[in-house]
Amino acid sequence: MSHRIHRLLIANRGEIAARVIRTCARLGIESVLAASDADLDALPARLADRVVRLGPAPAAQSYLDPAAVVRAALAVGADAVHPGYGFLSENPALAQGCAEAGLVFVGPSVESLHAVGDKLTARRHALAAGLPVVPGGEAADLAAAQAVAAEVGYPLLVKAVGGGGGRGMKRVRSAGELAHTLDLASSEAAAAFGDPRVYLERYVESGRHVEVQVLGDGSSAVALGDRDCSVQRRYQKLFEEAPAPLIPDRVRADMASAALALAVHLGYRGLGTVELLYDRQRESFYFLEMNARIQVEHPVTEAVTGLDLVAEQLAVAEGLPLRLRQEDVVLTGHAVECRINAEDAAHDFRPSPGQIERVVLPVGDGIRVDTHVQGGSVVPPFYDSLLAKLIVHGTDRADALARARAALDLLRIDGVTTTVPVHQALLADAEFAAGGVDTAFFERFLSRDLAVAS
């Protein structure tokens, strides 16, 4: 049964709110932004058709409160809720609350959210769907952890079961560190996710973070190509590209099949991303986790597929069958994305909130900037530091990188310190330009190239 969406409540902020509003405007859907006190005058509030106050500035009292979001949606007569990414995007309580209030939740079913929201459950589903997983297992206590460690060997990773964003994730180099690190990871996990459970995984020395974008309608699914997100600092992505460079065709096809197998196994409806660890030496891959939401880096997939992923996401949320078959997915050229954050790289990436004086953006063929800031915008200290995403599409990787270099030289965000210089240095790096760097690359690059650049 399909429910046409007429009025959409966007329960998020920042560039993703502005991004969803743009698609609403194109589709003739009325957009209502649910904003905290800190965001009532921000650009997304100016772009939305309507604005509703969600709560005070701290996220726990606004963007992270499922009941407040449902109340806001009902108060404005919305028929659907888009959660964006982060905040409540993968929270089953919001999906459940929407269902009970008769609202369409623009995301997967409550069952799917439960299935992939917990890393151990997700791992079990991946195994059931026939995906390879990184050797590892549960670590309910020290004895269990020692038993798993004996099997997978050192170094290994301790990961939060309910985790994400690198919190609760720690590396253990030897048996002597296990007990202490287990405790530390467990308290961090409890603080960040309210769930102290952790598990162990083999640490792959030279791995690349490659992910496959999928879209499902609950009965069938399509794979929309892959992305490489290996350029990370403390498990936070800084630069993404599509397709992932230097992957053998056979492996790329296997990764897409694996992602589809998991989506079909779950009866997945919505946009989702299957995150994989690509082992450079072995030319093989492992399942890491599945993200049941639209992601920050979705524009690189949009650039190479020519699709509006938000529009596709809304269509399947309305209950419509997929509008494209796998053979309709044609990838063109190469796209890259630079995340511009309000951070000071010269001071260990210290946050830089404040007032933005002036914003000048590059425009032209193949250049897209997703942002929620303009001259006069205030960057509040309560939320994450993403200011803008520069997305550049070229005929091939070298062309995309060259265009990105030129575009970065034109981009100005004055008033706060940004990571633009980091991207300029990154795009000038020979190892990075060659392609296929692993997740350990960026820390090496920071101590090498950035030190020289500054």
Added chain:
Amino acid sequence: MQLSPDDVRDVLRVLDSSGLAELHLETAELTLTLRREGAAAGWTAEQQVLRTPVVESQLSAVGEEDEPAPVQAEVGEGLVAVRPPLLGTFYRAPQPGAPPFVDVGDPVEDDTVVGIVETMKMMTPVHAGVRGTVVEFRTGNGEFAEKDAVLCVVEPA
């Protein structure tokens, strides 16, 4: 009036064939300036959405917070104020329910952590910066602190 990237691209296409170096567009809701940068570097846009958002519903979703009391920026003679390295939410303990890093009456060294400040989801430790004894906390756990706020006061040894 909202401009999509496609709209801007269309405008640029017209500009590219016109030889103009700059275009300024102003409507009731939006101003847009497009400028050709340098020799052949490319185009830039400076855009301002002028419409002021009208907040239609004031949902009292949760208990409204009282305005925090203004922080006293001055400390007594001979005392040292510990201020945050950057503005953010001040936490006195490493996690909810845990004992505070330090309390009134505790001795501190230069590098003693008296709390952490959360700014844009990043945690920055706050060091005492002086050897002495904590005599007062001016900012409570979970309270927002401006950059010049006094978090606590230390009597130097």
